[in-house]
Amino acid sequence: MPHALSHITVLDLSRVLAGPFATMILGDYGAEIIKIEQPGRGDDARHWGPPFTAGGQSAYFLCANRNKRSLTLNVKTEAGQTILRRLAAQADVLVENFKAGGMERMGLGYESLRMDNPGLIYCAITGYGQTGPDRAHPGYDTVIQAQGGIMSITGPTSEGSDGEPHKVGVAIVDITAGLQAAVAILTALQHRERTGEGQHIDIALYDTQLGWLANVASGYLLSGEPPRRYGNAHGTVVPYQTFATADGHLMLAVGNDSQFASLAQVVGEPTWANDERFATNPARVQFRNALIPALAAHLRTRPTDEWIEQLRTVGVPCGPVNDIPTALAAPQAQHRQMIHTITDGNGDSIRLVGPAPKLDKTPADIFRPPPLLGEHTDELLREKLDLTAEEIEALRHNEVI
Secondary structure, eight states, X not given: OOOTTTTOEEEXXXXXXXXXXXXXXXXXTTOEEEEEEOTTTOXXXXXXXXXBOTTXXXXXXHTTOOSOEEEEOOTTSHHHHXXXXXXXXXXXXXXXXXXXXXXXXXXXXXXXXXXXXXTOEEEEEESSXXXXXXXXXXXXXXXXXXXXXXXGGSSSOTTSSOOOOOOOXXXXXXXXXXXXXXXXXXXXXXXXXXXXXXXXXXXXXXXHHHHTTHHHHHHHHHXXXXXXXXXXXXSXXXXXXXXXXXXXXXXXXXXXXXXXXXXXHHTTOGGGGGOTTTSSHHHHHHTHHHHHHHHHHHHTXXXXXXXXXXXXXXXXXXXXXXXXHHXXXXXXXXXXXXXXXXXXXXXXXXXXXXXXXXXXXXXXOOOSOOOOTTTTHHHXXXXXXXXXXXXXXXXXXXXXX
């Protein structure tokens, strides 16, 4: 059965994480992804390590570049620009993350490329977007996390031993920008299916981060009160945080009053469910300083697994606080086939986290390992542009590929 996007060709000129993550998602559903890389160096993420495979592939690069073929091309040369134009004339989608105006200065911007391919969907991913006073600044995940507000509400409370704001432990702005880009590209493909016309997509890391401030931003816009840090607790739901147990930590997420009543029964405090300070969530938020220490005293008396077994039996959402090795080795992760083992072009066996969505008719899969730098250059130039071996060798001699 053809895969859902097997009829789609994507030129991926992006580097590091946001763009590569977006194109990897499209590749997981069968789209042909041609990764355009700088000769001799390639994607910056290839050098972000250790760790590296025995053949020199970085773990950072591996996480976002499966299901792609690599073509090295110096797009700053006239010959390289000509080749890219010819490839773009055949493509359905182009993704790039040059600084705003960078592609236009090389004559490779959307308005130029659409002259030869009106149906082209052109997705530009930048730190701050194509417009606005910050458009020229480079955008890096941690800078956007700081500037966009998420760090101000992440980390220990100011009363704790460390009042410093913290970034999220993964490049969450890059990842979510990649997800937004993939959704936008799929939406543009649907529009083109109906109208035949392509379009320009402007993805800003900054916009993306503001967009998923969600209830925190909404709460500020409604109340006018600046949000503050709660550590691992929640500003508007109580109890909804981590607690120390006899042998580790437990994450408790009590989302309604019925769940709280069940929790109270399990910890041996059934009267809490009728206590006017704790009976409703607004009351628990108001009197969290009375409830949380009392609840914490109960939870630290037994091991994590024992609490989880009892709480899940009565429908109280909870879970262990796992480290990464434990999370990846968990029976649920194995059952859901979240870890895949493949062999790359060097013959190295590598393990990758696999696609998350599970579709029963058009499933995502790993068809190709992350490519070696320029691994498919000759193959793609022959296949897409009918270049001869002599022409390819001349391009290589002139440092175009």
